[in-house]
Amino acid sequence: MNVFSDFRDVVQADIKALQDAGSLPADLNASRVAVDPPREAAHGDLTCNAAMMLAKAAGMKPRDLAELLAVRLRDHPQISDVEIAGPGFLNLRLNEDYWRDHLRDVLAAGAAYGDSDMGAGEPVNVEYVSANPTGPLHVGHARGAVFGDVLASLLDKAGYAVTREYYINDAGAQVDALARSVHWRYSEALGAVSGDMPEGLYPGDYLVPVGKALAARDGARWQDQAEDEWLAEFRQLGVDAMMAQIRDDLAALGIEQSVFTSERALVEAGMVDAVVETVEGQDLIYVGVLEPPKGKKPDDWEERPQTLFRASNFGDDSDRPLKKSDGSWTYFASDLAYHLDKYRRGFKTLINVWGADHGGYVKRVAAGVEALTGGEAELDVKLCQLVRLLEDGEVAKMSKRAGTFVTLRELVDAVGRDVVRFIMLTRKNDAQLDFDLVRVREQSRDNPVFYVQYAHARSHSVARMALEAFPDADFSVAAARGANLARLTDSDELQLIKTIAAWPRTVEGAAEAHEPHRLAFYLYDLAAAFHALWSRAREDASLRFVVADDPELTQARMALVLGVRTVVASGLRVMGVEPVDELRA
RNA sequence: GCGCCCGUAGCUCAGUCGGAUAGAGCACCAGAUUCCUAAUCUGGAGGUCGCAGGUUCGAAUCCUGCCGGGCGCGCCA
Numbered sequence: 252m253n254v255f256s257d258f259r260d261v262v263q264a265d266i267k268a269l270q271d272a273g274s275l276p277a278d279l280n281a282s283r284v285a286v287d288p289p290r291e292a293a294h295g296d297l298t299c300n301a302a303m304m305l306a307k308a309a310g311m312k313p314r315d316l317a318e319l320l321a322v323r324l325r326d327h328p329q330i331s332d333v334e335i336a337g338p339g340f341l342n343l344r345l346n347e348d349y350w351r352d353h354l355r356d357v358l359a360a361g362a363a364y365g366d367s368d369m370g371a372g373e374p375v376n377v378e379y380v381s382a383n384p385t386g387p388l389h390v391g392h393a394r395g396a397v398f399g400d401v402l403a404s405l406l407d408k409a410g411y412a413v414t415r416e417y418y419i420n421d422a423g424a425q426v427d428a429l430a431r432s433v434h435w436r437y438s439e440a441l442g443a444v445s446g447d448m449p450e451g452l453y454p455g456d457y458l459v460p461v462g463k464a465l466a467a468r469d470g471a472r473w474q475d476q477a478e479d480e481w482l483a484e485f486r487q488l489g490v491d492a493m494m495a496q497i498r499d500d501l502a503a504l505g506i507e508q509s510v511f512t513s514e515r516a517l518v519e520a521g522m523v524d525a526v527v528e529t530v531e532g533q534d535l536i537y538v539g540v541l542e543p544p545k546g547k548k549p550d551d552w553e554e555r556p557q558t559l560f561r562a563s564n565f566g567d568d569s570d571r572p573l574k575k576s577d578g579s580w581t582y583f584a585s586d587l588a589y590h591l592d593k594y595r596r597g598f599k600t601l602i603n604v605w606g607a608d609h610g611g612y613v614k615r616v617a618a619g620v621e622a623l624t625g626g627e628a629e630l631d632v633k634l635c636q637l638v639r640l641l642e643d644g645e646v647a648k649m650s651k652r653a654g655t656f657v658t659l660r661e662l663v664d665a666v667g668r669d670v671v672r673f674i675m676l677t678r679k680n681d682a683q684l685d686f687d688l689v690r691v692r693e694q695s696r697d698n699p700v701f702y703v704q705y706a707h708a709r710s711h712s713v714a715r716m717a718l719e720a721f722p723d724a725d726f727s728v729a730a731a732r733g734a735n736l737a738r739l740t741d742s743d744e745l746q747l748i749k750t751i752a753a754w755p756r757t758v759e760g761a762a763e764a765h766e767p768h769r770l771a772f773y774l775y776d777l778a779a780a781f782h783a784l785w786s787r788a789r790e791d792a793s794l795r796f797v798v799a800d801d802p803e804l805t806q807a808r809m810a811l812v813l814g815v816r817t818v819v820a821s822g823l824r825v826m827g828v829e830p831v832d833e834l835r836a
Numbered sequence: 837g838c839g840c841c842c843g844u845a846g847c848u849c850a851g852u853c854g855g856a857u858a859g860a861g862c863a864c865c866a867g868a869u870u871c872c873u874a875a876u877c878u879g880g881a882g883g884u885c886g887c888a889g890g891u892u893c894g895a896a897u898c899c900u901g902c903c904g905g906g907c908g909c910g911c912c913a
Contacts, residue, residue: 287852290859300855303893313893337856338893383913423913514913544909545837557911568839568909576911586913610840611908634841636906678849681841683906685848694875697862705875712873720872760852772850776860789871790878797872834875 252356252364253755255297258343259286262299265323274319279308286343288753295334295342296749302339313339350748351736357751357814358732362821365758370411376593377403379604380501380508381418384493385429386455388500388659391606394684395635396659397675397827399604400506401767402633404825409762414598415508418589421490422514423582428452429493430486434473436462437485441471461492500660505668505827512592514585522588523580529591529623535561541569560587565618587619590630594620599628602765607634607681631765636683638675643689666691669828673700676771676826694834699775703819704831706778709785710816711832717797717809724802728817731810738807741794743784747811750780754818758825767826774822781815 262284269275284305289298302317309316317335324333324343332344357364379399382392400415407413420426432452438444440463448454465473465488473481494511501507517523527536539559543552558574560583573584593601601620605612613632620630640647640657647657663671670691677699678684694701717726724730739745754773761769788795796808820830 283853285853285855287855290851290856294856298855303855306893340856385913420913425913541910552910555911559910572910574911579911581911582913607841607907609908609913613840634907636841682849683842696876699861701875709873716872756852763853768850769852772860779860783877785872786877789869789876792872795872799872834873 252353252360253367253759254345254353254752255286255288255756256759258297258299259284261327262286262301262320262324262341265320266301266305268323269319275305275309275316279305281305288756289340289342292746294336294340295332295344297343297345299341299343300339301341302335306339317341347740347745348737350745350752351739353752354736354739354748354810354814355732357817358728358810361728361817362824364817365755365821366408366410367755367759367762368410369759369762370406370409372410372412373600374414374598375406375411375600375602376414376416376596376598377406377602377604378416378418378593379403380497380506381420382497383420383425384490384497385425385453386493387457387496390638390640390657390659390662390686393504393659393662393671394638394675394680395604395606396501396504396506397672398633398635398680398767399602400504401672401676401770401826402602402604402765404827405758405762405767405770408758408825411600411762414510416510416512416593417508419490419494419511419513419515420582421486422518422585426486426490427482429458429489430482431478432458433461433465433485433489433492434478434481437465438462438474440466441474443474457496458489458492461489500658500663503660503663503668504671512589514589517588517592518580518585522592523584526584526587526591526623533622535564535622536573537561539570541572560584560615560619560622562615562618565621567614567618571615571618583615583619586616587623590616590620590628591623594624594628599624601628601630603630603632605632605634607636610634633680633765635680636678638684638686641685641687641689643687647688662686669704670700672827673703673771676768679766679768699771700828701834702782703771703774703778703823704828705834706781707816707819707823707830708832708834709781710812710819713796713812714809717805720797720799721802721805724806726806726809728813731806731813734806734810735803736807736810738804739811743787743794744808744811747780747784748814750777751814751818754822770822770826774819774826777815777818777822 263281266275266279266281266284270277270279281301284299284301286297286299289295301320302313306313306316314335317339320341321333321335324330324341329346329349330343331346334342336342377399380388380392380396382388388396403413403415428451432448435444435448435452436458530536537559538556540554540556541559555576557572559570560573562571563569571583572581575581590601616632617630620628665688674686674691675684691698691700696702714726718724757769757773761767784794796805796812798804823830
């Protein structure tokens with residue numbers, strides 16, 4: 252039901268027909284022929300670049316080729332007008348009835364409007380959040396969490412088989428520090444230590460209950476044991492406790508991932524060895540010496556041979572170490588194992604959502620994925636820039652005291668899940684985002700969350716008014732589908748249908764580009780168009796949605812209002828935001 | 837020093853696998869407003885798209901080189 256791809260098919264068919272008739276060469280490559288919305292409404296409903304794309308290969312002037320196509324297109328029953336403009340654009344105008352029928356289709360499809368089979372059921376893995384399980388999530392994680400979650404929903408709507416995944420980094424030195432922190436809290440609960448925690452441990456009080464529970468369960472039996480005796484157990488306990496909290500915090504944001512992959516489990520299952528085996532005989536792993544980084548030389552730099560992966564063969568700037576000096580695998584090695592694991596689970600499209608501070612790591616993982624999958628899997632790393640918290644324009648203080656920070660949970664509690672989710676998508680992922688705790692709660696046009704929600708709420712208030720004016724009438728979606736839409740004659744009304752009709756294209760474009768923020772921008776535009784039409788009735792009462800002496804016209808306009816509601820609701824649901832029926836508190 | 841990201845109106849930012857006269861909100865200016873639902877509305881002004889080359893029918897978009905900002909740069913994750 253994508254108008255643009257539908258008419259692209261029409262144009263393609265006409266090109267084919269012209270080829271069959273011998274009017275165009277048979278070997279044209281028409282893959283770059285596109286049908287798009289024109290920038291200027293005056294240029295019509297659709298614009299097509301076919302003539303410019305094919306002119307050279309066809310040995311024709313673009314405008315001559317355009318005329319050839321125009322002759323055919325003018326015969327199409329749904330096309331009311333074809334113009335050739337500029338260097339050879341084909342500008343198409345569609346019948347008003349085409350748009351009215353489209354509105355009927357929107358109402359019939361309901362929430363499924365905008366669904367696409369573009370993905371054709373292809374499995375896609377979206378890995379997001381993946382924060383170290385050493386403490387609660389903070390605001391920085393919220394952006395990646397929302398981004399990843401909405402991207403997953405978007406891909407799902409576009410027809411992909413999406414898996415939402417979290418990678419648990421439970422194998423490195425950081426979780427050992429977590430284990431020691433748990434032990435310290437445990438000792439504290441037993442009264443054996445007090446005051447400030449030693450350096451290198453996690454001082455936040457979120458481990459206090461873990462220590463207490465452990466003391467209550469096991470008493471003092473771990474107290475005087477050597478670290479070797481308790482480290483593994485305490486580590487697992489700490490990781491489990493942190494992951495439980497993280498999942499709980501994510502749930503507060505409306506996020507539920509279905510697969511949690513443990514780095515430790517992967518390593519213990521021999522997945523890193525599998526990496527080595529996979530590239531065996533390809534001379535991709537070797538023992539060598541790396542050059543020290545230029546410019547900023549670490550003080551303790553010492554040249555030494557180490558096990559390296561030949562990442563530079565795949566576009567990385569340097570080869571990368573797989574083993575640490577103590578002989579254990581680096582994080583990079585287990586990350587290769589993880590990506591190989593994802594590939595072996597059947598994913599050829601891998602999307603990772605990371606913080607921008609990991610940007611320097613992208614090339615080596617991409618190199619690894621290319622090497623391990625023979626170029627069969629595609630990795631797209633989406634980097635999310637920082638979120639700056641503001642309070643009415645002033646930078647909010649992030650740190651209350653050492654060891655604490657503004658957590659994701661605090662943010663959600665302060666402004667609500669829906670606001671967090673929407674605002675996080677009001678910027679492209681690679682642009683820094685200002686999150687103003689005060690302004691996101693204002694009820695004004697500057698606040699996009701409010702503005703879009705208001706459009707949805709307004710659709711309900713219009714329905715309530717319609718029912719007041721015509722108590723016996725039926726303004727359900729089912730009834731609206733039978734409305735006499737020929738009564739929609741105002742150009743702004745038809746324009747609103749056209750804006751609605753841009754939704755499927757928005758979904759597909761955003762899904763293809765992995766850019767969920769486009770949904771937020773589209774919804775804002777749709778809301779603006781709806782509010783503008785509403786506002787026109789202030790000056791011209793004949794444009795009101797509810798027309799007291801004309802039930803048929805009211806019914807037709809209600810169909811339009813319900814079309815707007817359908818798309819706003821559908822878009823908000825993809826964003827994980829609950830559409831509201833009423834804004835009055 | 838190297839790599840990645842960014843640079844678009846006074847401010848914050850969109851800009852569709854390259855498309856026609858580059859858009860929106862805020863701020864500013866000028867009007868309207870006893871209005872079905874309240875959280876206003878309409879219009880105006882505002883641009884060498886960081887700079888300079890290149891690619892082509894066409895460049896904010898692609899390529900190269902500079903300038904400016906952010907992030908990162910063995911044995912952390």
